[in-house]
Amino acid sequence: MHVDYNEALAACEANYVPLSPLSFLRRTGKVFGHRTSLIQDDRRYTWAETHERCRRFAAALQGLGIGKGDTVAALLPNIIAMYEAHFAVPMLGAVLNGINIRLDAAAIAFILDHSESRVLLVDPEFAAVAKEAVSLMKGDAPTLITVVDEAAGFTERLGELEYEAFIAAAEPLSDIPLPDNEWDAIALGYTSGTTGNPKGVVTHHRGAYLNAVSNTMAWSLPASVTYLWTLPMFHCNGWCFPWTVAALGGTNVCLRRVDAQVIADLIREHGVTHFCGAPIVHSMISELPKETFEGLGRVVKGLVAGAPPPASVFERMRALGFEVTHVYGLTEVYGPAVVCTPQQEWADKPAAEQIELAGRQGVNYPLEEDVVVMDPDTMTEVPHDGETIGEVMFRGNIVMKGYLKNPEATTEAFKDGWFHSGDLAVVYPDGYLKIRDRSKDVIISGGENIASLEVEEALQAHPEVLVSAVVAMKHEKWGEVPAAYVQLRPGSRLEAAELKEFCKAHLPGFKVPKKFVIGPIPTTSTGKIQKFKLREKVID
């Protein structure tokens, strides 16, 4: 006796459109066509121009045969081409693979092979590593497109194609095509996993759309946002902010390299209102002289992720006129998925308590369905006592499709209907969570994940090393740095300095341990290394 609310009420072209962040560029190109979209050194574009350039870029890629399901990789800093790639690549149904510019050639080669990237956009600053990576590949090399940056002095070309000439030669697509299905892949991002090879996180148009919008709500963003790119776009697609800024018709201020004085100058010159970054970015800004931002006449708002910076950083940032909010997330949840939303009554608390409250990771992002801290064995929620540790788990539309070509890891990650983050946390009585221990092997240094196993493997490649254990050590500048415990083979007289040199030869600089302790490593009766004991020790 119910009413049939579906009879003759099917979806049609008029009332159903796949959710895609490409729609934001369509609308903003029309509504805010005359506003400034992008600033990089002395270059600037309007939204009408960005709309046109992205369609041109897409057409040029189409000319190379790029289409649905093709991977387009980018080894680029936060420059205009990287921003444009976030729209041009998905227009073709292709998938954007932003590669960490700090990786070494072997890691990049692995990613290019695994992702079957057909194109690699490359900045000449990374020409050497790119060339080496391509030479190390097992599969077909991608077509290289060099993004020359005259202003920054990076002009070396790899291969024949140069970005500006490449897109200039194409006739723009007449309109912005949307995906066939909102569940189609939009991007691929490799995590620096704790064990073995990195995993390729596949995200989709629906999730990117929703997290881009969720950013506007989490931060109550105004349409007039001027966003400074202190956060790498290769990192979870810049937390979806390329699409967020497009949705609002705001202005993007590009930034090749994180430098406190450059950041200060850009904030002043371009009226920057918002930025995101790792704790290190905030620390660097907080060290600037007090007069740096005098007379600015506005509060600049920042999001900081991962391990919260020390209280002193929060205090100095506030004194400089900044308002910093703490967020937490992972590549698998499109970047920020938990936010320390301030509550009105916090304003009445003592300063120290305010900083403690604001230093927690918080609650689920507005459009992330749920985050819960659970005992992974029983899948029951931990009590909200601020003490009981459980694993952070997510559920919702802002969770990845899964890991590329890795059904086992995907199944494992989605066990019991929740995404298992591998991060451990407690929950306070007000429902705010606080990370207690990043998944036990990961060290977060300057916003970058370092897998301790990778460092341990490098150490253990030394013939005189018997066993090693690498853990996080607090560091004022980088948040955390690796510290290595090394047990040598009997009779060895190897010294820390030599071990350091050995690591430098085999690891990128930021992964080289900053402290070496040589001696026996404590293990359990079954031979497992008790890292928590080492961590306690290293803090002393």
Added chain:
Amino acid sequence: MHVDYNEALAACEANYVPLSPLSFLRRTGKVFGHRTSLIQDDRRYTWAETHERCRRFAAALQGLGIGKGDTVAALLPNIIAMYEAHFAVPMLGAVLNGINIRLDAAAIAFILDHSESRVLLVDPEFAAVAKEAVSLMKGDAPTLITVVDEAAGFTERLGELEYEAFIAAAEPLSDIPLPDNEWDAIALGYTSGTTGNPKGVVTHHRGAYLNAVSNTMAWSLPASVTYLWTLPMFHCNGWCFPWTVAALGGTNVCLRRVDAQVIADLIREHGVTHFCGAPIVHSMISELPKETFEGLGRVVKGLVAGAPPPASVFERMRALGFEVTHVYGLTEVYGPAVVCTPQQEWADKPAAEQIELAGRQGVNYPLEEDVVVMDPDTMTEVPHDGETIGEVMFRGNIVMKGYLKNPEATTEAFKDGWFHSGDLAVVYPDGYLKIRDRSKDVIISGGENIASLEVEEALQAHPEVLVSAVVAMKHEKWGEVPAAYVQLRPGSRLEAAELKEFCKAHLPGFKVPKKFVIGPIPTTSTGKIQKFKLREKVID
């Protein structure tokens, strides 16, 4: 040779959840549980309580056998129960049918029959018309639940069930259930069609979710929003604002009846920051003495829909400390779907031009895919010249499922892949549209089209005119000529002859009304002028 980005990457419980505004209540009940959700006279609830009451209400309805596809009707003003119905009813997969409280018994009987409503929530203020409507029904009478309001003095009971006792007796659902499918119906709203029977507009969870979020973006809403219910919730579900306020964890201030002094008191007492309303609501507020809002210390923001109020209203509202934005929409697009987003450079224009710019309807809402003004015969866009008239058409996820049990009307409305609004507009070179008229409100005089809105704007430029309505009047020679109904400001003694002279000075001769009727103008409860009534009258 493409990568299969779907292989072993299917949706599962962890990464797919149907979009539904019910998720907003889930999150806000948890994150902002202690904040005030609802205020009505001296009653107030927190979000934790609202979360619990809505689950209780849903359980009580379930006890009556209400489930998926059942219609629950509400003949209620903007009171707590009406707000709660927006969550409790959809929790069961049932459909909320908000009925206009100003309709007569025959119209209500038609709606109850057509919608097959199984429950009718009724406020004793409308007991008489409700009883008559039920007696006029052809089908089974719904179960009546009376919402007694002691504070307002409405205590008469219809039937056995009283709302508070009804929900108190139920054990709350343990969690908030989401729909099986985001395309499932959430609400049914009957349009006040000017001819024939009203049509039942069916909306879905996905669209309600997206428009609720779109409201936050269109208006850059802060989490601390305190929203005054000057707009009826039975009207397009209050433009989706019940769900918007829940998404933000803001505060709802209920309002049984639109009264300027009550509105002023509530704004001051509860720290109201935002409200929506028909032009008449804004006119009424604008007539309040200047000192009413002195020392308020904040700008109160309003959205006004439909025909823009005269410039004088905008000016007086600004002087009182209000910031009014113009929106436009229809029940078929979930309320507001076009917004006159202010552009930064408008601030530098002369005041008169600013008001003219802001008096247009604008551009598509942030998450509404597209709005275009087209020639309905050729389906090509009109030139952006501010002169060529076409029909406003929408496309996107915030467009209804269709009309209930009316496949012909649905097919007609979605012809050529666009929702045909029936409203006529021009588009300016900046892409902003301005409504010229409802197609049926156009007056055809001697073969010339006269937009009634243009004549009304001319009339309302007169300082003593409060509101006007211009309709077609039969004429032997010209076929039709304009006739004007004019409501003057209190105390005005303006006469028809003076008005005619005023029109002659501002309009071409054929557009000057041939008849003036001075007196109060009948409106619907949403403030819409009922032109069909005026048309009937003018024929006499």
